[in-house]
Amino acid sequence: MAAKDVKDMGLDKKMNGPANAAIKGERTVAPEDWRAMGLTDEEYDMICHRIGKHPNFLEVAMFSVMWSEHCSYKNSRKVLKLLPTKGECVLQGPGENAGIVDVGDGLAVAFKMESHNHPSAVEPYQGAATGSGGIIRDIFTMGARPIAILDPLFFGPTDDARNRHIIDGVVAGIAGYGNAVGIPTVGGMSWFGKCYSVNPLVNVMCVGYLKHDEIRRGKATGAGNKVMLIGSTTGRDGIHGATFASADLTEEAQERKSAVQVGDPFREKLLLEACLELVAKDLVLGIQDLGAAGLTCATSEMASRGGSGMRVELDLVPKRETGMNPYEIMLSESQERMLMVPVPGKEGEVTDILRKWDLDAAVIGEVTDCGTLTITMHGDVLAEVPADQLAESAPAYDREYVKPAYIDELGSFDPDTLPAPKDGELAGIIEKMAASANLCSKHWIYSQYDHQVGSGTVIKPGGDAAVVRIPGTNKGIALTTDVNPRYCYLYPREGAKLAVAEAARKVALTGAKPLAVTNCQNHGNPMKPEVYWSFRESVLGLAEGCEVFGTPVTGGNVSFYNEDGETAIYPTPTIGMVGSLDDVEKAVPSGFKRSGSSIVLIGETKDELGGSEYLSIMHGIEAGRPPRFDAAAEKALISFLTEAADEGFMLSAHDCAEGGLAIALLEDALGNGIGAEVDLSDANTHGLAFWKMLFSESTARAIIEVEPVKAAALQALARKNGVKAFYIGRTGGDKLTVRMAGKSLELDVKKVGGSYEKALESALAGR
Amino acid sequence: MKSYLAKVVVTLKPSILDPQGVAVRTGLLSMGYSDVDSVRLGKFIEVRLKADDEAAARAMVDEISKKLLANLVMERYEFTVAEEVAK
């Protein structure tokens, strides 16, 4: 679904078009029709100028879908251009089906994240399933074999039955699709907040691997070359809501059409194997997935990218329903289809391979050199427009933005105005926090995903980043998705930077080198200046964060209108990061591995309770200033972690973030049921109270488990990299004991572990 | 040859616990339908076929139900067959 991607293709020079070009013909489409399709009167005029004639009904329809927010990014494109997209490792940046980065030895990794928010709100199972299907296709379209899925999910609270229904359906949908296709779902995140009752967010990231010479792109080149449609047949599913008003739809079609698409993971698996076989046998010149805007998008984008034109005969499109009209065929969003330009003369071989996999294949047209996309049926020319105008010339708007009033108001909240917890209450508070929606174990979710199929999952879900081995090699890739929506709500730019920092840290904790980023920008209505401000700030923060870590953005998508008219979701710029490990055997897990190890806290703990889980859980307050993003400290930590992993110093390593040190230490203990005795006195460099040491969410911190004999070398390495390292205790026993300056608390690992593990399941059962 | 429409219903044998049915019943009870005694889920399959007469059609549907549509280890099936007259 490349149309949804971040685009950077010299748009500006095309923006204005031939200003005074003569407009041929008469207007044949009524204003109410183009308005019903979502085009403004100005946009209609723009189209006339761009193509030098009055478009007919089908042409207006094609422009309306290509110029929709979903495909054209007309409200976000100018801001997205601020993202860094170039880097040494980037083999393919934004503008294609997926980004690709080099991981050495002629190997590369293709990856991308996309949202499927609105469909999942309407039909949770199919919405999430087809979201998975779309992003998986984006990966194998590039020639890559998908080897991992991650799914960041954002839901309303579990005390509402509708939210529970959505959670249940979304998780089952992702499982149902990914498990059947046989791609392990190795990670993701889930975050719960009231704002997502309005509109849940379902973001899905897929990752694949390939050799450099296997990269295929969505380009149609070579006049006379055939264009083939492969995979499923074309039906009336998913034809967009804007078209309901259209008089052109037959009554029968109205009745049979479904706005919800149904995913077919079995067909996707066959299509995946068939496409990779086509690539392996070198039969593909160019290929693109059919997603949003179906054939309209795939034909115009492939032609435009190749600097070509295309002639398509709709009679040749394999259909699953009778009596489909051109409008329906061009706009159908039937799933599991691909448009392909085969190597000339190999059409027969291509068809044979697709037949072997029980899939349809049909030549539906050919590439031309005139730059025009021509659609015919029964010999009549139905549409004739310049492909690049359709694919690339959508207007890009500057939207008004203004800082929302709440930002300064909530940002000035001082957590010290609240009563401090008593020392005797701390153990109970930690237990309560460990069983809260955002901090509890997500086992209920990831145990429904096959996270091991493919025999490559080295670090499984439940820790920090996942690590997957690239088949047939000893290389690994580390994968994570991150964002703290509360930080982004309180301080969007800092929140986005912190999301990049958290992702980079988690990747580095496994021993991997952070490489590149994909993202989903989930926001409310962009016409609201406050929402647009948050969106813009999120992108700026993402850009700054990515510059700091040298991790370019290779793609992603934007999802606006996540609101009910009044309440919008929190600005949610979800980050997906990929890192590489040259020796996957050296991958470092989280969770204490054995008794008797030394525990070292890396990084300083400051008075940073703003926007914390502690405030939210214990006081129901979402306010204050989120922790500060400290670029120098984060960078130093990452270079330290990479070296420490390479030296084999780390038995385990764990991020210290939401919920603070208390939760990080507890999670480490729960990993393998090994307790610890910890004293934070030496680490308290800012003179904090005990509870603040426990719950502060200062970033650039990590907990490292090291063999006692290697502790000194680890400390030396920390000094060399300019990071603070504090020896804080030893692993062992079945209790987690934490002391500081004469105060102490004790937790029974097994007991707390029980409620940590069961919390989500119990909440979803309505208990 | 005439056209027939067979409607095949496949259900778990009565002796076998149907966890989906139990879950649906639990849901109904919690919605207040306290008179619901039991729920069983099954599969409904429509087969369009051509045959010389209804007896032949029935024989074919019986055969494919046994061979593929139902697994007699755990399921049972029943069906109806009706001639379809072209519109």
Place this chain on the structure above:
Amino acid sequence: MKIGIVVFPGSNCDRDIERAAEVVGSESGFIWHKDKDVRGYDAIVLPGGFAHGDYLRCGAIARFSPVMDAVSEFAEGGGPVLGICNGFQTLLESGLLPGATLRNTGLRFICRPQKLRIDNVNTPFTHLYKKGEVLDFPIAHAEGNYYADPDTIKLLEDEGRIVFRYAEPDGSLTEASNPNGSMHNIAGITNKTGNVVGLMPHPERVVESILGGTDGLRVFKSVMSWCGKGGVR
């Protein structure tokens, strides 16, 4: 020694079996489901996945794939055949093994490590294990709830044909250790002659310590040594 891995449309653990074979040093090859011949292979594995989408019933359509006649013939001739997860379901549907699998009692797909007790070490795939040993194989299925009529269960018990059972770490059989509601905690069984074995858990996922364990290695080593010695232990 060459292991034949049957690939149905929708199989997705085929490459994992290939990797397991590589780890134990066995040759392997893929057999497309439309092939009618399994000659040249010493053992056949039906891998996990969703053959034909599992849309009607797990394994129901796969059993009618052309290759299954050859697999049956191979099994009747005493050749070692292993069905894992969806492969096990296909063996059940085809009648090479008795019984059927129902939806998990919890209704959800479950992917997690699972303790198993091994009760039959006389098969080509288990002879390197010790009877009563407790192993850790992952499970990953939504329909693994083993069912057979009481007479069949009695026969399986009497003839010692239950190969793997879901168990506690100490080997005891409890309801809590049964992840899916299977009768008699059955995770895997064998046929009368002991050469066809099927199980829901995935031994091929625990053949390398980097992937979380090596308990499954001996499944593949067993069949290698079995075949290497001409079909005897």
